[in-house]
Amino acid sequence: MRKRRSSGRVTLQDVADYVGVGVMTVSRVMRTPELVSDKVRSEVEKAARALGYEASAPAAELAASPQQRVTLQDVARHAGVGQMTASRALRDPSQVSEVSLRKVEQAVRELGYVTNQAAAALASQQSHTVAVLYPFQHDRASTRFVQALQHTLSNQPFQLIMACHEYHQYGETPLVEKLLQHRPSALVLFAAQLSPKTCEMLESSEVVTVNVCGAGQFSADLTLNIAFSDAAERLTRTLLEKGYRRIAFIGAQTDNRLHKQQLNGWHRAMLAHYQNADLMITVPDAPSLQFGRFALGQLLQNQPDLDAIICSHEEIAIGVLAECQRRLLKVPYDMAVACLDGSTDCDHTFPSLTSMRLNYEKLGQQVGQRLMAMLDDAPQPLEEQIKFAFEPGDSS
Numbered sequence: 001m002r003k004r005r006s007s008g009r010v011t012l013q014d015v016a017d018y019v020g021v022g023v024m025t026v027s028r029v030m031r032t033p034e035l036v037s038d039k040v041r042s043e044v045e046k047a048a049r050a051l052g053y054e055a056s057a058p059a060a061e062l063a064a065s066p067q068q069r070v071t072l073q074d075v076a077r078h079a080g081v082g083q084m085t086a087s088r089a090l091r092d093p094s095q096v097s098e099v100s101l102r103k104v105e106q107a108v109r110e111l112g113y114v115t116n117q118a119a120a121a122l123a124s125q126q127s128h129t130v131a132v133l134y135p136f137q138h139d140r141a142s143t144r145f146v147q148a149l150q151h152t153l154s155n156q157p158f159q160l161i162m163a164c165h166e167y168h169q170y171g172e173t174p175l176v177e178k179l180l181q182h183r184p185s186a187l188v189l190f191a192a193q194l195s196p197k198t199c200e201m202l203e204s205s206e207v208v209t210v211n212v213c214g215a216g217q218f219s220a221d222l223t224l225n226i227a228f229s230d231a232a233e234r235l236t237r238t239l240l241e242k243g244y245r246r247i248a249f250i251g252a253q254t255d256n257r258l259h260k261q262q263l264n265g266w267h268r269a270m271l272a273h274y275q276n277a278d279l280m281i282t283v284p285d286a287p288s289l290q291f292g293r294f295a296l297g298q299l300l301q302n303q304p305d306l307d308a309i310i311c312s313h314e315e316i317a318i319g320v321l322a323e324c325q326r327r328l329l330k331v332p333y334d335m336a337v338a339c340l341d342g343s344t345d346c347d348h349t350f351p352s353l354t355s356m357r358l359n360y361e362k363l364g365q366q367v368g369q370r371l372m373a374m375l376d377d378a379p380q381p382l383e384e385q386i387k388f389a390f391e392p393g394d395s396s
Contacts, residue, residue: 018051025044070112078111079100085100086104129161130371131188133162147361148365158185172194177201186210186371187209190213213386221374224383224386227385228265228340231388237273239338246275247275248281249266249280249311251263252284266310289315292323293322310338314339314343314345339356347393352394356391357389
């Protein structure tokens with residue numbers, strides 16, 4: 001054993017030098033002795049007694065497990081308010097109502113919460129962030145939703161950090177992990193696939209979460225389900241009621257859960273009217289005009305008397321219209337064409353496209369507004385269903 005240094009107060013370093021081990025080993029013996037071998041623990045304890053080492057109470061408290069300390073999240077949960085409201089009440093009481101302020105102050109007294117001044121100083125220099133996970137940068141629905149969400153949050157001290165999951169279920173987990181490392185105030189998931197591991201991570205994060213048309217495997221603070229299956233069934237029934245019988249389905253990105261719902265809705269309506277539900281061409285790739293032209297040609301080879309087409313995306317439907325014109329097929333007399341998940345662009349085709357539409361700009365704005373309200377108050381889990389609107393056009 002080494003001789004200890006002749007200085008004032010006995011420190012952990014003195015004990016470590018005396019025994020001939022690292023200071024971290026000595027610290028573990030003092031805090032979590034079960035993690036150290038019996039031999040080392042015995043030597044450290046003997047050295048501490050021989051040197052007269054006494055643990056510093058403040059240092060011991062700081063070294064204690066973070067789980068034993070009262071956090072701002074604990075205060076917010078105890079007071080029944082959002083974490084942002086609790087933070088504002090402690091930093092700038094003028095920004096919260098008197099009722100919320102009294103709840104937070106009472107929770108602080110009852111829990112014995114002590115403000116971390118270093119963390120508070122750091123937080124005051126940073127902007128709050130909202131993390132967003134969405135499918136593709138060039139996806140029309142994603143782009144319009146995210147732009148509207150960003151515009152709504154720009155009026156508040158919030159910044160967006162974004163990542164694209166590209167409909168890869170197991171590729172989402174590392175993306176969500178990276179987004180959570182930024183410690184966002186909230187996380188918005190748009191059309192997410194959500195693997196079990198991702199759901200487990202979200203459940204334990206305690207971040208305010210909004211799940212828009214994503215998988216429902218976990219309890220988000222706000223869940224908005226978009227009725228893709230209902231839209232496809234309604235559109236198919238509309239064409240059937242107009243007298244069309246041989247209605248085919250052309251779909252893209254059908255390897256993900258959301259667009260499978262479109263196919264299921266079409267299939268259900270066709271079978272309910274005792275019609276052939278085998279007239280379909282689907283691919284896992286992104287939608288395109290080229291695919292619409294190709295798919296129509298393939299369907300006409302197998303079913304020359306085809307009289308209607310339902311497309312999963314408007315890009316495909318526009319391609320079908322172009323191929324109909326090339327083949328001198330009159331729309332809607334020789335062939336009816338309609339699309340799911342359309343936009344106002346459908347009004348500018350010739351003929352105008354019959355479509356099911358959802359205003360993604362309005363949806364993004366509403367999510368932003370409701371997110372601000374949830375961050376100010378403790379959110380209660382809420383689930384809603386959003387339906388498409390039917391917009392008739394001259395193509396059917």
